[in-house]
Amino acid sequence: MRLLIAFVLVICALQVDVTSGLKCYACVQNGIKGDRKCELSAKDVPNGVVNCNKKYCVIRRIEYVDQGGAVFSFYRGCEQSPDFINSEVTDSQFKTYFRSCTTDRCNDGNGISNGAGGGGFGDDGGGSGALLVPGIGGGAASAFSCPIAIISLLIFLLIRFALF
Structure with a gap:
């Protein structure tokens, strides 16, 4: 019986999904006066990375049309x-x-850039970012699923009791 319990625990442990979801930069900036870290350097925003349980990391940049690209607001x-x-x-x-x-x-x-021109989404010139590919990524939080363990348990019981 101990062997059976150990077997089930091992199979279930192998089924645990340990992903923590999508990590995205998160910040808000209004205008171009004051701190512009959100717009210019997301990596330098204190506590600026969040664990996201949603599908997409996003940027929304709003500029004035009549002020030569001056930023009205910026969101990550x-x-x-x-x-x-x-x-x-x-x-x-x-x-x-x-x-x-x-x-x-x-x-x-x-x-501003969506990755066209070889720089990738991140605009660092190294192609480190990623453009949206529909159907890829789920940003799922940790989950526990054990259907394989149940099937394995049934097979184990059949073999154990059929052979002994």
Whole structure:
């Protein structure tokens, strides 16, 4: 019986998913006066990385149209269903850049580039970021699933009692 319990515990332990979800930079900046770390250097924002249980890391950069690209607001965070994926929307007052990606800390760029031109999402020139690939990434939090353990237990019991 001890062997059976040990067997079930080992099989269940192998089924534990230890991922902690998507890690995204998270911060908000209003305007260009004051601290601009959120816009210019996400890595330097204190406590600026969050464990996200959603699907996408995002950047939303809003600029004034009539002020030569001056930033109205800047946001980094995570969302399940962004309004737009790697798009720009312009109206009479603002130009808004929407950027979305699905790998850890991929929302580190300036929000203008969507990765076209070889720099990757992160704008560091090294291609370290990631563009959205639909259907990839789940950002799932830790989960416990043991269907294989149940099947394995049944097989073990059949073999044990059929052979002994």
